[in-house]
Amino acid sequence: xxxxxxxxxxxxxxxxxxxxxxxxxxxxxxxxxxxxxxxxxxxxxxxxxxxxxxxxxxxxxxxxxxxxxxxxxxxxxxxxxxxxxxxxxxxxxxxxxxxxxxxxxxxxxxxxxxxxxxxxxxxxxxxxxxxxxxxxxxxxxxxxxxxxxxxxxxxxxxxxxxxxxxxxxxxxxxxxxxxxxxxxxxxxxxxxxxxxxxxxxxxxxxxxxxxxxxxxxxxxxxxxxxxxxxxxxxxxxxxxxxxxxxxxxxxxxxxxxxxxxxxxxxxxxxxxxxxxxxxxxxxxxxxxxxxxxxxxxxxxxxxxxxxxxxxxxxxxxxxxxxxxxxxxxxxxxxxxxxxxxxxxxxxxxxxxxxxxxxxxxxxxxxxxxxxxxxxxxxxxxxxxxxxxxxxxxxxxxxxxxxxxxxxxxxxxxxxxxxxxxxxxxxxxxxxxxxxxxxxxxxxxxxxxxxxxxxxxxxxxxxxxxxxxxxxxxxxxxxxxxxxxxxxxxxxxxxxxxxxxxxxxxxxxxxxxxxxxxxxxxxx
Numbered sequence: 001x002x003x004x005x006x007x008x009x010x011x012x013x014x015x016x017x018x019x020x021x022x023x024x025x026x027x028x029x030x031x032x033x034x035x036x037x038x039x040x041x042x043x044x045x046x047x048x049x050x051x052x053x054x055x056x057x058x059x060x061x062x063x064x065x066x067x068x069x070x071x072x073x074x075x076x077x078x079x080x081x082x083x084x085x086x087x088x089x090x091x092x093x094x095x096x097x098x099x100x101x102x103x104x105x106x107x108x109x110x111x112x113x114x115x116x117x118x119x120x121x122x123x124x125x126x127x128x129x130x131x132x133x134x135x136x137x138x139x140x141x142x143x144x145x146x147x148x149x150x151x152x153x154x155x156x157x158x159x160x161x162x163x164x165x166x167x168x169x170x171x172x173x174x175x176x177x178x179x180x181x182x183x184x185x186x187x188x189x190x191x192x193x194x195x196x197x198x199x200x201x202x203x204x205x206x207x208x209x210x211x212x213x214x215x216x217x218x219x220x221x222x223x224x225x226x227x228x229x230x231x232x233x234x235x236x237x238x239x240x241x242x243x244x245x246x247x248x249x250x251x252x253x254x255x256x257x258x259x260x261x262x263x264x265x266x267x268x269x270x271x272x273x274x275x276x277x278x279x280x281x282x283x284x285x286x287x288x289x290x291x292x293x294x295x296x297x298x299x300x301x302x303x304x305x306x307x308x309x310x311x312x313x314x315x316x317x318x319x320x321x322x323x324x325x326x327x328x329x330x331x332x333x334x335x336x337x338x339x340x341x342x343x344x345x346x347x348x349x350x351x352x353x354x355x356x357x358x359x360x361x362x363x364x365x366x367x368x369x370x371x372x373x374x375x376x377x378x379x380x381x382x383x384x385x386x387x388x389x390x391x392x393x394x395x396x397x398x399x400x401x402x403x404x405x406x407x408x409x410x411x412x413x414x415x416x417x418x419x420x421x422x423x424x425x426x427x428x429x430x431x432x433x434x435x436x437x438x439x440x441x442x443x444x445x446x447x448x449x450x451x452x453x454x455x456x457x458x459x460x461x462x463x464x465x466x467x468x469x470x471x472x473x474x475x476x477x478x479x480x481x482x483x484x485x486x487x488x489x490x491x492x493x494x495x496x497x498x499x500x501x502x503x504x505x506x507x508x509x510x511x512x513x514x515x516x517x518x519x520x521x522x523x
Contacts, residue, residue, distance in 0.1 A: 004054035009041035024060035059466035076431035100350035127339025171510025174349030179305035183320035244397035244501030256285030327360035345508035397501030
């Protein structure tokens with residue numbers, strides 16, 4: 001007998017059915033016709049089972065579910081041992097993290113390998129990292145320091161692993177990232193342009209964006225899908241655009257962007273919009289702009305972030321310059337190692353942090369654990385389908401069109417699934433790396449370490465072999481697509497982001513009364 005443990009009621013029923021049919025897949029199909037018999041027994045006694053039979057049981061459930069209900073009804077959390085197997089079959093690989101890396105860097109982004117950390121010249125350990133436990137990547141950071149690597153920690157607590165630490169107030173990481181982006185755009189895109197070629201070829205900064213009239217100005221109306229032959233259309237006509245402001249209640253920023261005519265439409269570039277969002281002024285543009293780095297009233301300057309984060313403006317300026325210069329001299333060997341930002345607005349903070357890597361040509365420098373090159377689907381669908389009575393429309397920006405007004409997160413979520421957004425429907429087979437509560441009630445096979453699960457995680461190689469035998473084909477298909485292919489996107493162009501006023505990186509303040517946003521539920 002091996003180390004596998006299985007729900008006693010399930011294994012008894014499985015052996016009874018399989019003994020008569022002699023076909024594991026047919027046995028599972030018949031067993032799930034009356035699955036409540038063993039689902040009701042979850043949390044009761046588990047018994048040992050040999051590893052080969054445990055793998056066969058899991059494989060039979062996966063094959064039947066894929067054939068009967070579709071591959072997307074088989075799901076695994078990204079940190080489960082079965083995640084790569086499930087993803088290779090076309091199942092849903094779920095994540096509990098915000099989906100900002102997929103939105104910005106593309107669905108096939110894998111991030112750097114741990115050993116790449118040792119090659120990095122500059123590492124930002126950003127977020128609340130557990131100071132009592134050494135993660136698997138810790139030795140690589142230490143190895144990099146022997147080569148002269150500089151490590152800067154940004155979080156609520158100092159750390160001994162860094163050369164320098166910026167202690168920020170909880171929940172204000174996004175404000176620091178926005179101020180650093182302000183400096184990078186001013187000094188590395190306007191004063192001089194060492195990253196211009198990267199921006200033209202590897203980002204969406206030269207993409208054209210349609211502007212739509214709103215009140216006495218304009219608002220971004222969606223990307224045209226065409227690339228301009230330069231980053232900016234500055235030098236001709238200019239108009240005022242309205243942009244969201246969340247640091248002082250739902251408000252509106254009035255900034256100017258250069259435009260050109262495209263038939264009857266006014267268009268600008270993502271780069272021009274980005275400068276307007278960050279408040280990087282250029283002569284002749286209308287609107288209200290910061291007077292300089294020391295302007296505390298206008299958002300996203302180093303002085304403005306000091307009031308939010310407690311980090312002196314001079315230090316945020318210094319770190320931003322170090323990041324830009326190091327990326328320029330090393331060809332993009334800078335890494336951000338994100339920790340936990342356990343706030344409801346974490347996805348907006350992550351996007352502001354990711355923008356720093358995109359602007360400096362460090363597109364593979366987002367060292368988030370769990371990336372396997374397989375598209376991740378938000379896991380929140382498993383807990384968000386409950387009757388949440390919060391008004392999601394209250395999270396929209398001041399000029400939103402009311403798409404979510406007086407709507408619950410449940411109704412918005414179900415509408416998104418109906419309209420084809422890449423989200424996981426309720427799974428029939430689910431592999432978990434650790435216990436979660438409440439457990440999804442309608443899962444036929446729950447694979448996890450907890451006593452409330454049906455089966456402890458079998459060896460992934462044994463499951464792959466059993467799948468190959470039962471399905472008559474290789475179990476895992478390697479994800480296609482080039483790891484570095486496509487453009488990194490700073491403009492996340494779909495209706496959800498526009499409704500929330502968050503198509504470009506913005507800062508949301510921490511605090512109570514800000515429920516979870518459905519922008520976390522879509523890619």
